[in-house]
Amino acid sequence: MPSHRYRLALVATTVLVVAAVAPPAQAAGAGFAAEAGPALTVDLTAATHPISPQVYGMNFAGEDLARELRLPVRRWGGNATTRYDYRLDTTNRASDWYFENIPGDDPGPGAPPDGSETDRFADQDRRTGTDSLITVPLIGWAPKDRARACGFSVAKYGPQQSTDPWAPDCGNGVRPDGTYVTGNDPHDTSAEIGPEYVTGWIAHLRDRYGDAAHGGVRFYNLDNEPDIWHATHRDVHPAGASYDEMRDRTYAIASAVKAADPGAATLGPVGWGWSSLTLSGSDQQRCAIEGCWGNPPDRAAHGGVPFGEWYLRQMRAYEQEHGVRVLDYYDNHWYPQGRGVVDDDPGDAATQALRLRQTRSLWDRTYTDESWIGEPVYLIPRMKDMAARNYPGTKVALTEYDFGALGSLNGALAQADMLGILGREGADLATLWDPPAATDPGAYAFRMYLNYDGQGGRFGDTSVASVSADQSRLALYGATRGADGALTLMVVNKTGADLTSPVTVTGRAPGGAAQVYRYGGADLTRIVRGADLPVRPAAGGVSTISATFPANSVTELVVPDTVPPRAPGTPSASRPGPRTVTLTWAPAGDNVAVTGYELARTGPDGTVGSTTTATSVTVTGLAPGHRYTFRVRARDAAGNRGPWSAPATVTTPRGTAPARSS
Template sequence: MSIPRPPTTPTPPDQGAGPRYPLVKRPARVIHRLLTGALLLAAATTAVAPPAAAAAPAETRVDVDVRAGLATVGDVALGINHAIWDSQLGTPAVSGLLQDAGVQMVRYPGGSYADIYHWRDHTAPGGYVAPNTDFDTFMAGARATGAQPMIIANYGTGTAQEAADWVRYANITKGYDAKYWTIGNENYGNGHYGSAWEADEHADKSPKEYAATVIAYAQAMKAVDPSIKIGAVLTMPGNWPDGIVGPGDESSWNQEVLTRAGSVIDFADVHWYPGGNTPAETLTKSAHIQEGVNLLRQQIDRYGGQPAGRIGISMTETNVEIGRNTQPGALFLADVYSGLLAQGVFTVHWWNVHNGLGDVSTVAGETDYDDYGLLSSGNCNADGSVCQPPLNTPFAPYHALSLMGDFARTGDRFVGTGTDDALVSIHAVRRANGDVAVLLINKDEAGPRTVKLNYHGFTPAAATPSVSTFANGDDGVTTAAAGTAGTQTLAPYSITLLTLHPARTDAAVPATPAKPSATTTDRTATISWPAGPAGLKYEVYRQNGGVSELLGETTGTSLTVRNLEPGRRYTVNVLARDTAGRLSPSSPPLTFTTGTPATSACTVKLRDTNDWGNGFVGSIDITNNAAAPVNGWTLAFTWPTTWQTVSSGWSATWEQTGRTVRVTSDATLAAGATASAGFVGSYSGPNALPQVFTLNGTVCTSV
C-alpha cells in the first residue's frame, strides 16, 4: 500500500495519459431494458399471467441510545491522502471536490514517498515527482479545501535538521500553522521483520533506533515551534508486524517505540488494510475496530508514559482489497470511518486521492478499476483497450465520504447503537442542537431491508425525516423526505443517512458531567465524577449495544456497582437529571476492566512466547495455591473474540467449543505445585489474550 501504481502508459498513472473514454457501465441494465421492450411487444399479442408478488424485504431491528455517549467528532476527523506523484495535487477541481465532501485534513507528501522526499528541493530520488506538487502548492490546495495538513517528515533518508527546517519554513516563514507532523511512514517495513518496502538508510533498522531518532526529530522540531504535535509510526493490532519480536529486540515494535519515545510524542499513527478474499468478507472487518483500538489504547497507556490518554491515535491510511472503486469500497469507508471515530481515533484518512488503473473487474454489476484512488486518474492500460472514466470522476467511495461529511460534523457526539442483523451496520451521532443523525449501511448485495428504529433517551419529531441515500450504481447522493423516524427501507448495498429533530427541545438542560473515573476489584467498581450544581440526580448507565443498562442513581458523586464479572471490560456514562426531570447529555465514556481475585486457590499465568502475526505459541502455568492436592483438573477460558482459536496443544487435552477452551488432565497437581501446558493459537484480527481462567470451576488469580 501507500505507493502509486506502476505506470501503464508512458506517463505516470496520475497524469491521465491516453484516451479518456470511460467504459460502458452497467451492461446488465441495457440487457434488462431490451428484454423489457421485447416482453411489452409480446404482451400486445399474447395473454400472460400476472407476475408473482415480490417478497417483502427482511426486517431488521436497530437501536439508538443517546444515553451511551462515545467519542466527540473533532475538527480534523475526515481525512484523505495526497501525493507528490499526483499531477492534480492542489488543483481547483480537486480542492473543490474535497471541500464538497467535507474533507478536514490532507496528508502529504504521500505514503512511502515520504521516506525518500526532500522538501527543500522537492525531489524524491528513485521516485517520480509530478510538476506543481511542491509544499506551497500542497498548502494552497489544503487551504482551498478548508483542511488542515498532516505532514510526514522524512525518516528513511532524511535528518532531524531537515525536518526542523521544514517546520521553520512552514510555520515561521510562511505562517501556515501546520500542527500535525508524523516521523516517517510504515517504518516497520524497512526489512527488520523480513519485508522491505520502506526506504531506510539507518544502519540499525530496529524499533530502538526508530525511537531514538523520533526523540531527536521531536526535540529539533519542537525547538522551532513548541506548539506542533509529533506522531510516531505504530502498527495496528491484528496487522503485521503486530506482536512480532524482531531479531535483537526485547519486545514488539509498538512496545519498543512507546517505551523509549512515548514521552516526546503526541499521537500514534497507524494504518489498516484488513484484507478479505471477497467483498462480503471485507465488509465484516469493521467488527475488528473496537477490539483493535482498545488494544492499541492499552499499549499506549501501559508503555507511553503518564498521564494515560495523553497520546492520541490517527489512522492515516485505510482501503479495501476488493471493490475499491465500487460499492464495497463505499460501504467499507462509511462503516470504518464511523467506527474508528466513535472509538476516539481523531482523524481517519482514505488512501488515496488518485492512484491509477489496476486489474479491471466487475463487482456487484459495476466496473471496478482496482484503483486505490477516490477520484479517477483517467488513464488507460498499456494497449489502450481499457480506460478509466474522465479525470477526477468520483468513484463510489467519494460519495460515501461526502455522506460522512454530512453525518459526522465537528462537535457531534457518537452514541451507542445496536442491530440484530449482521449485514446491517448502524452508527449515530447527537448534535449540539439536540438533533440525532443515524447512518445505516446495508451490506447485503441483493436483499433490501426494512429497518425498525428504536430510540432510547430521545424522542424524534413526528415529521417525515430528511433521508440521504447512496446505493449501488448511483452517480451521487440523493436526498428527500422519506419513511418515518421509526421505519426506513434500505436498498441493497446502500448507505442511508437519516436526520431527526427532537419532539421537544428543553431550554436549559443540565450541563454534561465530566468524564468519570473508577476504582475496581474483581467484582466491584466504584465510579466517581466531579460534582455539578446543587439539586442534581446522577444516573450511571452501562453501555450494552443500543440499549444501555441503568446501573444506579444517586444525588452524590460516586456509585459502587457490585456483582460484576471478573476480567470483563465495561463502558459507562454518567448523566445528570434536574428537579424538572430534564436530562443532560451523557458524560464522555469511561472504559474499565475488572480484575481477577487478589487471592484464590489457583494462579494462572499466560504468555505469548512466539508470535508471527496471525498465530502464536502460548504457554500457561497453573499453580495450586490450596493446602490439598488437586486430583485431575480442568482449566477453562474464553477467547475475547470470535476470530481466535486453538490450533493444537500439548501436556494436556485441549478442546474448543465456540469461544470457550477447556484444558483437561488426569494428573495430580500437588499443593503449591505448578503445571505447565502449551498451545498454538491462531487469529485473524486483533489478538486480545484471555484474562480470566477457572480451575475446576474456581476463578483463578491471573498474573
Template sequence: MTRRFLGRSLALTGICLAFAASACKKSVPVDPGPPPKPPSIKGFRVDCKGKTQRISPLIYGVGFDITGYSDWKEPRQWDMRPTARRLGGNAASRYNWDLGTAFNHGLDWHFENNGDASAKEPFYVSFLRGNAEHHAASALQIPLLGWVAKDVTSASFPITQFPGQKTIDEKRSAGTGVMISGREIAPPPPTQTSIAATPGMVATWITKSRAEAAKAGEVPPRIYMLDNESGLWNSTHRDVHPEPATYDELLDRTVRYASAVRGADKDGLIAGPNSFGWSELLYSARDVAMGIGKKPDRLAHGDVPLLPWYLKKLKEHEDKTTVRLLDIVDVHFYPQGEGMGVGVKGDIDNDAAARRIRSTRALWDPSYVDESWIHEPVRLLPRLHEWVDQNYPGRRIEIGEWNFGAERHMSSGLATAEALGRFAQGEVFSAFYWPYPALDSAAYWAFRAFRNFDGKGGAFQDTLVPSEAEEGTSLWVSRDESGKHLVLVALNFDPKKEVSAPIDIGSCGEIDKETRYVYAGTGGLAEKPDNATGHVIAGALPPYSISVYDVRLK
C-alpha cells in the same frame, strides 16, 4: 504507503506483512467459524438518554500523494470535505523540502528520483495553502530515514551501471535492483541519489513550513508524522537503508528527530511510529528478517512487543527530560486476506466482498478471528488504547493510512462507512484515508455520507449517540450540541435483501422534519421522500446500501 499498486508481494521469511497495503497476494485459508450472534434486535433504536461521546473532527482526513498517482490538484477531492490532509507515504520519506519537488519513489517505482523541476512553488507550500483554503488541518511527514533526493533525475539502479536486471523502466533506463536470476544487487552508496537529512535540517524545514502555514492561514492542529513504515525500510528504501531496522534504531531516530521537531514547534503534535501493520506492532524488521520464531531483537528487549516497548521508553524519556516527544500513536490499517486490494483494485466476487465488509471487525471485535494469515483477533483500537494506558497514558490514537480496496464496489463503500463509524466510536483522534477515494466510487460516496451528503455541506454531527441495529446492518447516530439536529447513517450489508425496519428515536424527541439520502451503488446519494411520523422513521434499507437521515426535532 505511496503505492503504484503493482501487486507486489512483501513476504519476508514466510510471513506476510499486514496491514501494509494488501501485500499478501495469497493468504492462509481461514475458517473463522460463525461469530457469536448478538441478542436479536427487531428494528433500530436510538438512545439519546444514554452516554454520548464527542467525535474528533480529524477522523475524516485524506492523503496528499506527491508522486501524483492520485492527483493532489484534483478539485473534486474537496467535495468530500476532508477535515485534514497528510503529506506522506513512501515517497515522502525521501522528499527534499529545500528542492521543493524532489523525491525518490523507492521500490514503488524503480528507486528513481522524480519531481517537477518547472513547478512554481514547493509541494509543501501548495499542500499547506490548499488545506487552509478548504479549512483542513495539515499533517506533515518528517523524514527519519536520513536520506532525501538530491535531484529529480538520479536512480539507484541504472541499467548502464547494473545491466541484466529483471524489471526496468524503459523511459528512465533504470531497474529495481533485482537481476534476471532473482539475485538482489547490492545497493550503491546512498549519495548516488540522495543527500543526508539531519535533525538540524528537519528543524529548519519545520520553521519554514510554519511560516508558510501562517501566511496561508492554517487550520490547527499541526501534526508531524515521524516518517513512514520503518519496518519496511529495508525493502521499500533498501537502496539507502538495506539493513532491517531494530528496536534501538527506531527509538534512537525517534528521540533525535522528534527532539528537533519539538525544538522547532513546541505546540505541534508529534505522531509515531507510523507502523505499517500487525507485524510491526509486535516485532522489529530485524525480527521479521531473522524469523518470527527466533525474534532475536524482541528477546533482547525483554520479549516485549515493539509498540508497547517504544511507548514505555518514550515515557521514560519524558519523565527524565520533561520533553514530550510523542503526542499521537500512529498505525496503519489495510485489511489482509486474498483479493482485498488497495485503491480501485481488489476482488469483487461474493466471497471477497463479504470478507471485505467483515474485515472492519478487526478494528474492534474481540470475537472476530482475522481472515488472513494473522488468524487471531486483532481488536486494533481497544488494543492500542490498552497499550497506551499501560505504557504512556494520555497519547491519542491515529490511523495514519487506511483503505479497503475495490473502491468502486459497494462492499468497499460499506466497509469505508463502517470504519468511519468505528473510528468515531473507538475514540480515534485522527485518521487519513490513503490517498483519497476514487471520484464517484462507492468509497467516495461513503465518505460523503459523513461529510457532504446533500452537496451543501450536510454532515455527521459532533456527538455520537448510542444506538442498536439489526444483525447484518449498522446504525451510526450523531447529534449537534442543541440536541435538536440528528444525522443518522444506516448500512445494509446484505447484497440481496432489503431491511424493512423502523428507526425509533423517541428518546430524542418528536420529529419535525426528516430528509433521507440513499446510495446503493449508482447515481450518488439520492434524496428520497420524507417517511417519518412522530418519533419513528419508517421505510426500508435497500440491499447493499448507505442511507443518511437528516432529522430536525421539534
C-alpha cells in the same frame, strides 16, 4: 500506494446503516419483498463521547473534493516522502519505482524551496480550510541533488530482472537469478541528513504559513512505515530498523519538530500493519528468513516486550526526563490482508462479501481475521489500550488505510462502514490512502458523513449508543449534532435484500419526522432525498422509526430536535435602581443544550423583548416609579423555545429608595 497490495509476500447522534453486497440477481432489490431486518436501538441516555472530525481525512485529496467536503485533514505521505528534500523539491520513489530520484515540477520563478511540492500541498489546504499532515524523514537520507538518479544502476551493478522502461539503466535491484543486489553505494542517489534538516524545513513552513497554533502545518508524521525500510528503501537502509534505532531516531527528529514548532502534533511510529504492532523491522526481516516468529531476537533482547508497547514506553520516558512530549499520536497503517480486498477491482461475490466482513477487524474482539493473521485484531480498541497502558494521553491514528474498490458500490459500503466505526470506536485521526475521484462511489461514502444534502449537512459530532441486533446485515452508527441538536443515524445494509427494521430511540419522545438521505445502487451518481418517515412517540421517553433499507445501500436518518427546553427559574431582582435592574434566574434544562434566553418585560412602554446567552442580565432604560413584569424562556440550537418562567414583578424607586419586587 500500489505496493501495499503485495505486502503479505513482502513481509511474509447520526446512525449509519450499511448493507452488504447482493448476489447479482438481487442487486437492484426490484421485484423482491422486503425481509424483516434486525432491530436497531439508540439510547440517548447512555454514555456518549465526541467524534473527532479528524477521522474523515484523506491522503492527497484533490482540491475540488476537499473544498466540497470541507475536508478536515489531508496527509502528504507514502514511500516517496521518506526521502524527500524540500530544498531540491526532489523525491526518491523507492521500491515503488526503481529506487529513482525524480525532481518535482518546475516551481516557477525563483528556486526551491519556494513553490516546492509540499508548499503547493499546504497552499491547497489553506484554500480549502484543511489541516495539513506532512511526513518528515527519520531515515537519515535525502536526494543528493535535483537530478534523476537511480539506486541500482545496471551499468554499475549488472543485469537486473526489471528496469525502468523510460530509463533502462535503473534496475529494481534484483538480479536475474532472483537474488538482491547488495553492497550498493547509497550516495548514488542520496546524501546524509539529520535533525537540522527538519528544523530548517519547519522554519521554512512557519515563514510561509505561520506556526501550528496560527494556521500553519498542524501535524507531522514521523516518517512512513520505517519497519519495512529494509524492503522499500533497501538501497540506503538494507537492514531492518531495530528497537533501539527507532527509539533514537524518533527522539532526534521528534524533538527537532517540537523545538521548531511546539504547538505541532507528531504521529509515530507509522508502521505498515499488523506486524508493526509487535515486531521491529529487524525482527520482521530476520524472521521472514529464519522463521523465528516464536522468539524474535530483537524483542527477546528487550525483555520480550512487543515493539509497540516498548516504543510507547520509551516516548513516555523521554517526556519524564526532558519535560517534552515528543509523541502525540500512536499511528499505525491498516490494509486488510484478505485476498483481493484492497484491490481496485471489487472482485467476485465472495471477495465483496469478505471486504464487508473485514471491517470487523477494526473493532470486533470475537472476529478472527480471515487472512494469514488468523486471530482477532480489534485494531482500534487494541491501539487505544496500548496507548492508555504505556503512555497515557497519547491519541490513536490510522494515517493510511484502504478497503479497496472505491470505484464500486461495494467499496463505498465498506468505506461508509469504516467511517462509522472510526467515530464509534473513538479513533482520533484517520486518512484514507489513495482517495476516490469525486464521481466515484467511494466519494459518496464521505459525502454521507460530510455533505449529505449538498448544503454542508454533516453527521453528528457526539457518538451515542447505537446497536444493531445483527451488525453483519445492518450496521448502525448514531450521533447527535451540536450545531442544531439533530440526531443523525447512519445505516449500512450489507445484504442483497431490502430489510425493514424498527429503529427504537430512547431519550427523545416527541414526534415529528426523520429526513431520509440515501446512496445505493438505484443511482450511483447522487445521494437521493427520500420521503420523510414519521417518528412515533411512545411511553417512557421512547420513540420509534420504521424504515426499509434497500439492498446494498447507505441510509442516513436525520431527526431534527423537536424537544423544547424546560422553563427556567423565576427571575429574581437584586436591588434595582430608578432606571436599571439586574435579573438572575436558574438555568433551563434541555435534552441537548440551551443556547440562549429570551427576556420579555411588560411595563408603561408596552412589552419589550431582548435576548442573552447568560442566566443574568442588567435591564436599562426603565422609568422611575413604575411597575414592570419580567418573564424569561429558553431557546435551543434547533430554535425550539420552551415555556415562559413564572413572572417576576419589579417596581422601580422614584428616587434613591430601593425598589420592591415580587
